[in-house]
Amino acid sequence: MIIDDSRAMRSILRRILAGLDFETLEAGNGREALDLFEAGQVPDLCLVDWNMPLMDGYTFITEVRANRDWRDVTLMMVTTESEQGQIVKALAAGAHEYVIKPFTPDAIVDKLELLGLVNREVLA
Template sequence: MRALIIDDSRAMRSILVGILDEAGFDTVPVADAEEALALLDSDRNFELALVDWNLPAMSGLELVVALRKIPNLEDLRLMMVTTETELERVREALDSGADEYIMKPFDKEMLLEKLTLLGIDV
């Protein structure tokens, strides 16, 4: 399984890559939305995307909306991974096309439980 990780924090990318690698994923970490979209132009072979909300330039929420418009990517499971903890933010993310939402801070077990909710065997 391949996972795209979009987070502008090097430390957070490293944490997410560590957890998902251990769970058997092939991970591709990128630092912003533009890089993610450029990558998906030529490679749509991803089952999972973890998206930070607060990204430079295009926001994570805008990225989710953009990802949901890309053809042949309908099966991509999208989870927001974010410090945004307002109920309205969670609602907004789901309404925009995110499938799941995890608030920072979290631990490995919490993240893997969320993946199970997305129907991903870990």
């Protein structure tokens, strides 16, 4: 699931994930994403922006981590927030990885490989 209030950013991330054979859902903010979770559409992976209306990415991560049924979801922040304190806060809240915008497609693939979700050798 791609959670970002920018349609353009969701499109960029969708293309990267599609190239890795991921099926994607999209949400424009954390509240929309939680609504999808509550409706039973719980993904294996969420790429989460921090700054969004209604519910920001940090709050979304804390909500997901508070629900025992969703603890297996891999959460990766993809955001412009680059302060060390913000990164530590997101990781402490339950994010598995953190990518700072702007990024290259390889940066996303590298993080997904680190998380064991893709195998670059298979992609080659």
